[in-house]
Amino acid sequence: MVTQDNLPSRRFTMPPSLEDMEAMAAEAFEAIPEELRRYVTNVILHVADFPDDETCGEMDLESPFDILGLYRGVDLTRKSVSHTSQDMDMIFLYRRPILEYWCETEEDLKHMIRHVLIHEIGHHFGLSDEDMERIEAEAAES
Numbered sequence: 001m002v003t004q005d006n007l008p009s010r011r012f013t014m015p016p017s018l019e020d021m022e023a024m025a026a027e028a029f030e031a032i033p034e035e036l037r038r039y040v041t042n043v044i045l046h047v048a049d050f051p052d053d054e055t056c057g058e059m060d061l062e063s064p065f066d067i068l069g070l071y072r073g074v075d076l077t078r079k080s081v082s083h084t085s086q087d088m089d090m091i092f093l094y095r096r097p098i099l100e101y102w103c104e105t106e107e108d109l110k111h112m113i114r115h116v117l118i119h120e121i122g123h124h125f126g127l128s129d130e131d132m133e134r135i136e137a138e139a140a141e142s
Contacts, residue, residue, distance in 0.1 A: 021095050021113070022047045028114035032121070033138050040121055043073070043089045049096045065097045069116040071123035091120040 016024065025045055029037065050064040061067060073089030093116055102109050122132035 015099050016095075016109070018047050018049065018095055021093065021098070024110055024113050025093055025117060028110065028117050031114060032118060033135065036118075036121060036125075036135055040124060043091055043121075043124055045091050045093070045117075047093045047095055050094055051092065055092075064094070065100055067094060068097050068101060068112075069093045069120045071120040073124065089124060091117065091124070093117065093120075 022045075025047060029040075029045065051059070051061070051067055051070065055061075055067075055070065056064055059067060059070075070092045071089070072092065093113065098109075098112060098116065101107075102112055105112075118135055119132050122129075122135070125131075127135075
């Protein structure tokens with residue numbers, strides 16, 4: 001099993017499991033600047049191999065490999081103080097598409113997971129791509 005001590009430079013001989021990727025996502029979440037992380041306390045992080053069929057249809061995906069992550073919920077710019085959600089806000093990370101992209105690009109897997117996570121958290125906040133890039137750059141510096 002992958003531990004936090006051997007994540008940064010480890011070369012995998014087998015693909016990380018769902019549990020390994022969840023641990024990596026949890027570590028990536030902890031590395032996100034506090035100014036952002038403190039507002040994401042009620043968002044559930046879930047790692048799945050692929051998006052479900054309903055998501056593939058809603059997103060009009062040609063393949064389940066076409067999406068690395070997804071924010072599901074009402075972003076903070078559209079919530080009022082009295083807002084009561086029927087469902088929990090969730091961030092999905094899709095393991096198999098992330099691993100395929102990782103193999104194609106040879107980027108650091110830990111960095112990729114952090115990138116996808118920050119991007120999806122940005123959707124929770126209703127942030128622009130530029131805002132998300134700035135936050136990711138700040139996370140990389142820490």
